[in-house]
Every structure is written in C-alpha cells, then in structure tokens.
Amino acid sequence: MGIPTHENKFVKSCLRCKREINDLQEDHVYCTKCASPLRNECTATDHFTDGQGVSFHSGDDIYILEPDNAFCPKCGSESLFNQRGLIDVEYPRAEVVRQQIITSDEDLPF
Numbered sequence: 001m002g003i004p005t006h007e008n009k010f011v012k013s014c015l016r017c018k019r020e021i022n023d024l025q026e027d028h029v030y031c032t033k034c035a036s037p038l039r040n041e042c043t044a045t046d047h048f049t050d051g052q053g054v055s056f057h058s059g060d061d062i063y064i065l066e067p068d069n070a071f072c073p074k075c076g077s078e079s080l081f082n083q084r085g086l087i088d089v090e091y092p093r094a095e096v097v098r099q100q101i102i103t104s105d106e107d108l109p110f
Contacts, residue, residue: 002066002067002068003015003067003068003087005067006021006024008024008026008039009039009040009064009065009066009067010024010029010038010039011038011039011067014031014033014034014036014038015036015067015081015086015087016031016034016036016086017031017033017034017036019031019033019034021038036084036086037080037081037084037086039064039067039080040064040065040066040067040068040069040079040080040081040087041062041063041064041065041079041080042062042063042065042072042074042075042077042079042080043072043077043078043079043080043083044072044075044077045061045062045063046061047061047062048080065079065080065081067081067087068081068087069081069082070082070087070089070090070091070092
C-alpha cells in the first residue's frame with residue numbers, strides 16, 4: 001500500500017512525526033512540528049539548485065513526485081523524501097569513490 005496523500009500530493013500525516021496534516025496551502029510544504037517536507041519533489045529543480053537545475057527541469061521551480069518515488073522519473077535525480085531518509089529505498093544510488101593514486105614513494109603512508 002502506498003503513502004496516503006491529499007489530492008494535491010501532500011501526505012495525510014507527516015512521515016517523520018506522524019502528525020495529521022490538514023493545512024493544504026500550496027506554500028506550506030513543511031511540518032510545523034518537525035520541519036519534515038510534506039510533499040515529495042525532485043531535488044534537481046531550480047527551487048533546490050539556486051536556478052541551476054538539470055536541463056530536464058530548465059525553468060521548473062518545482063516538480064512534484066508521487067510520495068513513494070525515490071528518484072525522479074524525468075531526470076533520475078534523488079527525490080526530496082529519499083534525500084531526507086523518509087522513505088525506504090530498495091535500490092539506493094551507488095556512490096563512486098575515487099581512490100588517491102600514489103605517484104611517488106613520498107606519498108606512501110608507511
């Protein structure tokens with residue numbers, strides 16, 4: 001079963017503190033008890049990137065997602081709920097870690 005939402009995609013209860021959400025004003029997007037987001041959005045839009053969103057969202061201030069979406073179906077960026085750890089993610093994004101290449105004996109740790 002998915003996460004229950006109102007018609008405007010706001011969750012019916014806060015995913016962190018479980019407070020019932022009745023205030024559905026479009027600009028009230030955070031819980032007043034714990035500051036958790038109440039609507040899942042793509043984090044690659046201008047709203048989250050200071051106007052430097054990915055080209056898929058060029059000019060988009062927000063892009064609303066389904067509450068259980070871990071990643072944006074339009075650009076593949078992490079969702080707000082995923083980024084904040086509010087939803088379970090079966091396939092988390094892999095992070096590539098670059099190792100330092102040692103170029104001389106002086107760089108050796110021993």
